[in-house]
Amino acid sequence: MVDKRDLDGTVAIVTGAAGDIGGGLTRELAAAGCNIVIADLGVSESAADDDSKPDNRTHATELADELESMGSETLLVECDVTDAEQVEAMVETTVDEFGGLDILMSNAGIITSSPVEEMDEDEWDAVMDVNAKGMFLCARAAIPHLKDGGSIINTASIAGEIGAGGIAHYAASKHAVLALTKTLALELAEDDVTVNAICPGIVDTPMWRDVLTPASEESYDDTIQRSIPLHRDQKPEDMGRLAGFFAENRNITGEAVKVDGGITQDVL
Numbered sequence: 001m002v003d004k005r006d007l008d009g010t011v012a013i014v015t016g017a018a019g020d021i022g023g024g025l026t027r028e029l030a031a032a033g034c035n036i037v038i039a040d041l042g043v044s045e046s047a048a049d050d051d052s053k054p055d056n057r058t059h060a061t062e063l064a065d066e067l068e069s070m071g072s073e074t075l076l077v078e079c080d081v082t083d084a085e086q087v088e089a090m091v092e093t094t095v096d097e098f099g100g101l102d103i104l105m106s107n108a109g110i111i112t113s114s115p116v117e118e119m120d121e122d123e124w125d126a127v128m129d130v131n132a133k134g135m136f137l138c139a140r141a142a143i144p145h146l147k148d149g150g151s152i153i154n155t156a157s158i159a160g161e162i163g164a165g166g167i168a169h170y171a172a173s174k175h176a177v178l179a180l181t182k183t184l185a186l187e188l189a190e191d192d193v194t195v196n197a198i199c200p201g202i203v204d205t206p207m208w209r210d211v212l213t214p215a216s217e218e219s220y221d222d223t224i225q226r227s228i229p230l231h232r233d234q235k236p237e238d239m240g241r242l243a244g245f246f247a248e249n250r251n252i253t254g255e256a257v258k259v260d261g262g263i264t265q266d267v268l
Contacts, residue, residue, distance in 0.1 A: 006248045008033030011098040013090065015039045015081055015138060016108030018056035020205040021155065023063055024236020025105055025243050030072035032244040034103065037075045037094045038064055044078035073098070081108045081134030084141075091141040101145040103247050106138045107155040109173075111207050113166045124169045131173035135180055139195075147191040151247045154181050155239070156197040158260050167212075174199075178256050185254030194253040196246045201260025202233045229262035 012029050016022045018040040026036050042056035064074040075097050079090040094101050110130045112123055135154055146152065159167060160174030178197055185195040202208060202224060213220045224233050238259050246252060258264055 007103075007244065009035070010102035010247075011035050011037070011094065011100055012103035012105055012247075013037040013039055013077075013094055013101065013138075013142070014105040014107055015079065015090075015134070016155070018043055018054075018060045018063070019107075021200065021203060021236045021239055022107050024238070024240040025107055025155075026063060026067060026240070027070075028237055028240025028244050029103070029105065029247070030067040030070050032248070033071075034247075035073040035075075035098055036064075036067055037077055037090070037098075038067075039077045039079045039090050040108070041078065041080060043076045046078070081106075081138055082129045084137050087134075087137045088141045091138075091145065095145055101142060102150050103243075104138060104142040104146065104150075104152045105155075105243055106135050106152065108134055109155060109157075111167060111170045111211055113211050115166055116168050119169065127169040128173050128176075131170065132176040132180070135177055139180070139184060143188065143191075143193070146188075146193045149250070150193050152181075152184060152188075152193065152195040153243050153246050154195070154197045156181070156199045156256055158199050158201050158258055158264050160197075160199060160256070161258070162264060181256060182254050189253065192250070194246065194250060196253060197256040198239050198242050198246075199256055199258040199260065200234060200239055201258065201263050202228060203236060203239075204233055205236075227263050228260070229265065232261060234259050234261060 012034040014026050017026050017038040030036050038060050040056050042053040043060040060076055067074050077090045079086045154177050156177040157174040159171040160178045164171045181195055181197040225231055
């Protein structure tokens with residue numbers, strides 16, 4: 001884990017925090033000294049009665065307890081990143097509770113699998129709304145509070161740099177995340193806000209186990225052995241360590257770093 005240094009006492013919003021990668025991000029940022037806003041769907045008490053939302057309350061509460069045992073102050077915030085009003089409320093609640101905002105870790109994302117010929121508009125729109133529009137809405141709401149030394153870190157994907165059969169909408173959304181990251185880095189440089197992206201490779205998450213692996217002709221373990229030169233998958237905490245690195249380093253901006261065990265070396 002990263003050491004407590006420049007991030008001690010800072011405030012970080014992590015969207016999609018109830019997911020596996022979100023958990024790794026929150027743990028590493030908390031270890032670096034951040035107070036954490038756990039933002040996701042289904043984390044509030046009222047969401048427990050809403051069948052349209054995932055049941056993330058128990059997991060998010062356990063995660064908050066874990067982070068607090070590490071010395072972090074935490075806050076659970078219900079937020080649909082495709083809803084501008086909810087995103088703005090998330091940021092305002094954070095600022096009201098902690099007195100400011102230092103890091104936006106924009107991590108919420110979804111995926112489905114269909115070839116373009118069979119994909120309907122709703123499937124395309126849903127993925128683009130969460131993965132691309134959600135990043136835009138979160139950045140827009142957070143920017144006024146990040147000026148003079150804040151950081152935006154976006155979770156992209158190696159699919160944002162290469163094509164990927166069966167997930168054109170996901171790849172397109174992650175290409176959009178990289179373009180947004182680079183553009184924001186230029187727009188916000190004068191305000192001393194750094195903007196960077198993390199590009200995970202293969203991480204043992206429901207995205208891989210439940211969506212991508214069933215759509216392929218090989219097992220998850222076989223995919224790892226075939227495609228990753230290091231022959232091991234990546235961990236959520238790998239992404240968290242990179243997030244801490246980006247937040248601490250004030251002269252790195254506009255970058256997209258792949259954490260993929262070397263998958264893309266033969267492609268790019």
